[in-house]
Amino acid sequence: MSTSRRPLRWSSASSPSSAATPVPGLRETGPHRPTVADEPDTLDEVTAVVAAEDDRRGLDRLVFFTDAVIAIAITLVVLPLVDVARDATTGIGTGTGESARTTADFFADNGLALLAAAVSFAVISSYWREHHRIFLHAARSNRLLITVNLLWLAGIAFLPLATVLKVDAPSTDALANVIYIGTIGVTSTLLRVEEFVLTRAGLYQAGFTPTLSRLAAHWTPVVLTTAALVIATVWPALGLYPLLLLLFSAPIQWLWRRPRRIRSSTGEPSL
Secondary structure, eight states: OOOOOOOOOOOTTTOHHHHSOOOTTEEESSTTOEEETTHHHHHHHHHHHHHHHHHHHHHHHHHHHHHHHHHHHHHHTTHHHHHHHHHHTTTTTTOOSTTOOOHHHHHHHTHHHHHHHHHHHHHHHHHHHHHHHHHTTBOOOOHHHHHHHHHHHHHHHHHHHHHHHHHHSOTTOHHHHHHHHHHHHHHHHHHHHHHHHHHHTTOBOTTOOOOHHHHHHTTHHHHHHHHHHHHHHHOGGGTTGGGGGGGGHHHHHHHHHHHHHHHHHTTOOOO
C-alpha cells in the first residue's frame, strides 16, 4: 500500500520565521509578512537634514560675501583722505614755498572731509553690526532676501563714492549733501526691508520671531535720516550736521520699547 506524503506546513507556533532571530530593519505588518521598517521615515529625515545643511551653507555664503563687501567699502572710505594728506603735507616742516604747511593746516582745511569719513566709517560699522544682529538667528534664505541684500550692498559700495563727492565739493553744495545723506537713508531702509523679509517669510530659526514693537522701533534711524535729508536740502549751509540727529536713535528706540517692557513684566499684553 502506498502512502501519500502531505507537504509540511509550518504552524504559527513552530514557524521558523517566528522562532528565528528577527532580522534587523524588518518588521511584521501582518502574518509572516516582513517589510523594511521605517524606510520612508528614515529617508524623510535624511532629506530634511540634507536640506537644512544646504540652507545653512547658502546662508553662510551670503553672510561671508556681505562681510567681504563691507570690509572693502569701509577701507575705501579713508583712501581719498590719504591722497589728500599726501598732496597737502608734501614738504611739511621745510618752510619753503607753497608746501610749507603744517599738519594743523591740513586738519583745518579738511575738517569737513574728515567728518564725512568718520561718519561714513561709523555708519558702515553700524550697518555691519545691525546686519550681524538680524542674521544671527536666521536659518535659511530665499531669492527675495538675496536680492534685497544685494541692493543693500550696492548702497554700501556706493557710500565711499558719495564720501569722495562730499569731500571734493564745497561745504554748501546741496547736491553733494543730498547724495551722501540720501545714500545713507536708502541703505538704512533696505536693511529694514531685509529684517521684514526674514520675519515675513519665516526664515528665522524655530521659536524666534521679533515682536511688532521691536520691528517698528528699528525704523527709527530711517525716520531720522529722512528728517536729516530734508533739513540738509532746505538749509544746505548746514552740510552734514543734520546727520547728528542719528545720535538720538538709540534713546528713542529705548523709550519706544520701555512701556512695552513694563507691560510685559506686569503680565499685561504687549505688541
